[in-house]
Amino acid sequence: MDTHDVVQALFRWIHLVAGITWIGMLYFFNLINAHVTAALQPATRREVVPQLMPRALWWFRWGAMLTFLSGWLMIIWKYFMFGSGFYGDAGLFGSNAGLWISLGALFGSIMWFNVWFLIWPAQQKLITWVQEGQAPDPATAKRALYASRTNTFLSVPMLFGMLAGSGHYPSIAFAPWFLVVIALGAALVYYMLFKFSAGVAKTWP
Ligand code: HEM
Known part of the structure; x- marks a missing residue:
């Protein structure tokens, strides 16, 4: 058994489980939770939000941290310890x-x-305000919302980058195709976020 393979397998595995946890929560917040929270009565919101959000945000931010650390460790391992650094045939930019x-x-x-320095600090304030029955500061609420939506937009091309960056599609050249990936990703997220998510499965049965 090759040590290189074992290290790669372990880090990729951790990376995937953490990444799924993070991005799954991101989609839950944007596609489901935002609509549900907005529809709740203030008293219900006051009861639900302080129970739901701290737990969900714990998995969200630590999932992000583990994904980030395992991802960068894989880059250091593959490109700087066993590749050619930034340039050359096995380089990050080569x-x-x-x-x-x-x-x-x-x-x-x-x-x-965005998760650690915009969303989480803003959410800590927002949860406290909801718990205390105070009206949230609109600028803080906006900052959390926009940072979260930005992440949803970035997530789709980011994932394509992960797949192509793992060498699955060697004939798909980075330029100009990254522009197509960004445009298609933006169109898909725009549709999911603004056209589809508010109405889907809104009523039961
Ligand atoms: C936060 C910064 C991130 C960095 C620095 C990063 C870095 C990496 C690296 C270096 C690889 C291995 C590439 C190779 O084998 O050559 C990889 C693979 C992968 N990453 Fe990330 N990643 C990040 C975020 C994410 C997130 C949020 C997800 C969401 C699930 C994700 C999903 C994946 C997947 C699915 C693969 C494996 C693809 C495959 O083998 O087919 N990554 N990433």
Whole structure:
């Protein structure tokens, strides 16, 4: 058994489980929870939000942290310990897979930053205000909403970057296809977020 394979397998596995946990929560917040919370009566919201959100946000932010750390460790391992660094045939900016993973890692890292430095600080305040029955500060609510929506938009091209960056599609050149991936991803998220999610399965049965 090759040690290189074992390290890769372990880190990829951790990366995937953590990534699914993070992005699953992100989609839950944007596609489901935002609509449900808005429809609740204030008294119900006061009871539900302080129970639901701290738990959901715990999995969300630690999922983001583990994904981010395992992702960067894989980049260091593959490109800097066993590859050719930034440039060259096996380089982060010198190979097709390297360019794709750079796009994915850039978008994923912006998303990680948004989680830890915009969404989580804003949500801590918002949960406290809801719990105390106070009206939330609109600027804080807006910051959390926009950062969360930005992450939803970034997530779809980010995931394509992960797949292409793992070498699955060697004939799909980074340029110009990253532009197509970003455009298609944006169209898909726009539809899911603004056209579809508010109405889907709204009533039961
Ligand atoms: C936060 C910054 C992130 C960094 C730095 C990063 C980095 C990486 C790296 C280096 C690989 C291995 C590429 C290779 O084998 O050459 C990878 C694979 C992968 N990543 Fe990420 N990643 C990040 C975020 C995410 C997120 C949020 C997800 C969501 C689930 C994700 C999903 C994946 C998947 C599915 C693969 C494996 C694809 C495959 O083998 O087919 N990554 N990532």
